[in-house]
Amino acid sequence: MNDEEFQTYIDTCLDELERKQQHLIDTFGFGSFDKFEHDFEKEELYLIKNDKILVKAKIIPIGSFNTESGTWMWGWANEAFPKGLRGKAAKLKELKAVTGFEMFGNDMAEIDEDMAWEISGMSLDILGFEGVYRAPANKTLYFYAMEQVASVNL
Numbered sequence: 001m002n003d004e005e006f007q008t009y010i011d012t013c014l015d016e017l018e019r020k021q022q023h024l025i026d027t028f029g030f031g032s033f034d035k036f037e038h039d040f041e042k043e044e045l046y047l048i049k050n051d052k053i054l055v056k057a058k059i060i061p062i063g064s065f066n067t068e069s070g071t072w073m074w075g076w077a078n079e080a081f082p083k084g085l086r087g088k089a090a091k092l093k094e095l096k097a098v099t100g101f102e103m104f105g106n107d108m109a110e111i112d113e114d115m116a117w118e119i120s121g122m123s124l125d126i127l128g129f130e131g132v133y134r135a136p137a138n139k140t141l142y143f144y145a146m147e148q149v150a151s152v153n154l
Helices: 003-028 083-099 113-127
Strands: 035-039 044-049 052-066 071-074 108-110 131-137 140-151
Touching: 003 083, 003 113, 003 131, 003 140, 035 131, 044 131, 052 083, 052 113, 052 131, 071 113, 083 113, 113 131, 113 140
Parallel strands: none
Antiparallel strands: 035 044, 044 052, 052 071, 052 140, 071 108, 131 140
């Protein structure tokens, strides 16, 4: 992929990401939750409002962005995630073959938050998932690809 083709790919993926995110906002109220929790053993993310789980989703960690250092670490390289999740995230290494860019095969890269969203969009293209959840934790933003997003009726 040359630079122009790469930019077109990014733009296409971002358009699709925006469409998917809008669907999550319209259907499930994304952006209105008080907090989130995750259960990595179950590979699930829970979105909570007024101390009630309202939405759950299956997740794969795309990666994490440290806002202080401006560094990205791929989910498949982050040992904070269980081996099973890292294995599923390793599918994103396909981005190196798709784009021809080395950064998609390296454990870490120096990027900005906009690029973290671009990576998330490209990751959804590879995985075919329903959307992305950006989970803040101190100076780190974790990006999760989500599938099987569903309302929880307790």
